[in-house]
Amino acid sequence: MAYVIGEACVDVMDRSCVDDCPIDCIYTGERKLYVHPEECIDCGACARSCPVDAITWDRDLDPSEPDSAHIADATAFFYQPLPGRPSPLREPGGAAALGPVGVDTALVAAIPRQGTP
Numbered sequence: 079m080a081y082v083i084g085e086a087c088v089d090v091m092d093r094s095c096v097d098d099c100p101i102d103c104i105y106t107g108e109r110k111l112y113v114h115p116e117e118c119i120d121c122g123a124c125a126r127s128c129p130v131d132a133i134t135w136d137r138d139l140d141p142s143e144p145d146s147a148h149i150a151d152a153t154a155f156f157y158q159p160l161p162g163r164p165s166p167l168r169e170p171g172g173a174a175a176l177g178p179v180g181v182d183t184a185l186v187a188a189i190p191r192q193g194t195p
């Protein structure tokens with residue numbers, strides 16, 4: 079179980095959640111952030127700090143909700159090779175040391191930019 083960041087984060091990325099995560103398990107893509115599903119300890123601090131309510135405990139997401147797709151997508155971010163990378167990130171052990179990843183999953187990359195028809 080883990081917290082999951084949904085579509086509301088896309089193109090917002092203010093990083094309030096990063097500042098409040100006690101174990102530094104929220105990683106930065108290009109247009110969205112991703113919680114590591116194995117490193118997250120389910121404390122909920124990030125969800126309380128997000129100004130756009132983008133973060134949800136995965137058990138609270140009904141499969142009918144669009145953000146439920148971001149549960150599997152977070153796993154894909156870490157365990158499938160991202161564009162331009164030869165191998166998956168797997169368990170980097172901390173977002174600060176890794177730095178911004180700079181790319182997104184295909185699901186997130188396909189989301190229209192805000193204000194774009």
Ligand code: SF4
Pocket residue numbers: 081098099100101102103104113114117118119120121122123124125
């Ligand atoms: S629930 Fe806690 S450990 Fe998990 S991402 Fe949020 S702040 Fe970090």
Ligand code: SF4
Pocket residue numbers: 083086087088090091092093094095096111127128129130131132133
């Ligand atoms: S606090 Fe919310 S909007 Fe800001 S980076 Fe984190 S998930 Fe995205």
